[in-house]
Amino acid sequence: MPNASSTDLAYASAASLSRRFATRDLSPVDVVEALLERIDAHNDTLCAYITVCRESALAEAKQAESDIAAGRAKGPLHGIPVSVKDICWTEGVRTTGHSMTFFDFVPKEDATHVRRLKDAGMILLGKTNTTEFACGDLHLFGMTPTPWDLTRYSGGSSAGSANGLAAGLCTTAIGTDTGGSIRCPSGFCGITGLKPTFGRVSRHGVMVLSWSMDHVGPMARTAEDCALVLGAMAGWDAKDGTSARQPVADYLSGLNNGVSGLTLGIPRQHYFEPAEGVDPEVLAAAEAAVKQLEKMGARLQPVDLPMAGKLSPAGNVLIMTEAFGQHAERLRTRGDEYGPRARRRMVGGALYTSAEYQQASQVRELWIRDVERVLQAVDSIVTPTLPMPAFPISVQHAGPPDTSWGTRGFNLSGHPAMSLPCGFTSQGLPIGLQIAAKAFDEAMIFRVAHAYQQATDWHTRRPSLPAADPARN
Amino acid sequence: MVDVNLDWVRQELKNQDIRLSEEEIGIIRDQLAKTKTELVQIRPVHTEGVEPVYRLSPPGVPTADRPGRDTQDEK
Secondary structure (H helix, E strand, O other), rough: OOOOOOOHHOOHHHHHHHHHOOOOOOOHHHHHOOOOOHHHHHHHHHHOOOEEEEHHHHHHHHHHHHHHHHHOOOOOOOOEEEEEOOOOOOOOOOOOOOHHOOOOOOOOOOHHHHHHHHHOOOOOEEEOOOOOHHHHOOOOOOOOEEOOEEEOOOOOOOOOHHHHHHOOOOEEEEEEEEEOOHHHHHHHHHHEEOOOOOOOOOOOOOOOOOOOOOOOEEEEEEEEHHHHHHHHHOOOOOOOOOOOOOOOOOOOOOOOOOOOOOOOEEEEOOOOOOOOOOOOHHHHHHHHHHHHHHHHHOEEEEEEEOOHHHOHHHHHHHHHHHHHHHHHHHHHHHHHHOOOHHHHHHHHHOOOOHHHHHHHHHHHHHHHHHHHHHHHHHHEEEEEOOOOOOOEEHHHHOOOOOHHOOOHHHHHHOOOOOEEEEOOOOHHHEEEEEEEEEEOOOHHHHHHHHHHHHHHHHHOOOOOOOOOOOOOO | OOOOOOHHHHHHHHHHOOOOOOHHHHHHHHHHHHHHHHHHHHHHHHHHHHHHHHHOOOOOHHHHOOOOOOOHHHH
């Protein structure tokens, strides 16, 4: 029997669980049972999961336990649970996209990244809540609050992956990110999430929102766990014409190299400028994080990204034009089954002109040049993830502010970027720090983020959930 | 502010065989006007003469090495 409370197991990192599985100090069954217990206690409140794979997860955990005991361990992720956003196909498990039009859709195959995670021995724990098609409402399966304040929104669209991780309802998770949908909820919920380089992770089997902006990536509570998961899911895929042939790096080998000697680019314009809608506490926390990294030996270098504040219309035109292209036929025949937000946003995409699409593409080209120029001089770019902490759910219903303020740039450019917690507001809401790097240099992001998480404890803090939680702390 | 004519929106949606309520058409028109205006505001300064990126590829990857369907791999 495990010598730890079930809450500690539910919050344990994949890396630490893996070490304990290897020594047979702990079984994957114990972990899955601990997570199911917390899902039973909190999913009605958090709406993190649309589908929980209770029986199959327990069966897979038992199989993993016996395989590991028999010396047939597949690697460090064998027996580790993963929860997958419900726009990613899972063989034999309903995949709704949070849409009435896919309400009973059961894929006959896994998305490529899901298949790879299963091949690495991971256990599919369930399908996590998402806004409709990653761009609309949460009207079918419940609103997802941040566990830090149940009156406030978790952020989206990888909403259930983020609030589930923050509440200890999953060990690792998968999200997708078209304008910030991994990093924004990571910021609002105080967890760690990576949008990899465009082309690094196959998108075959992922419901498309915007073919040129969609990314699939890992979410966890530590950078180390994100590195473990990315290593298993990355790589070229013949089924995805945009996947890249670059070899997959060993993301763990440089994890402990620290930041001493690294140069971090700090873009003062836009990202660190006081402005309407930018919370001073967010800027203060990001400044403090940057100073912490400097104290740890990094060199800070101001960098210039003049286009940063001008990317919103380009991002909107590209995403919504492409989304309409993807959904046009379905909107014609089943448009009344879409929620209002997804329907309006996608239909709006039909009404941009080719000239506007071209101009948005020109903006993207200029922005890529800017980011490439800066990254020739620095190892990484550091910014706040979001301009504000989690806002009230009522604001999300009425019309949310621009949450992609800090994130959309790296969807447009395709560079990898991570959000990790770097502090809390005076109201106890988490604040996210964004770290970006050169194309295919996710290892640099993991190195910087891991060093920061070794020096700080923001990522280890747990929200206090309602009294029904037996593990409240 | 770019003027997005409500009748044009109605006609375009009709051409696309998209059926929406008048309220939704109004909301979409307002959102379009906002985005189109923001786009116009950055045009003269920044994008004149720039070759657009239509086929996005991983940044920093030479064009010849950019990913795409490889017919050899599909055989």
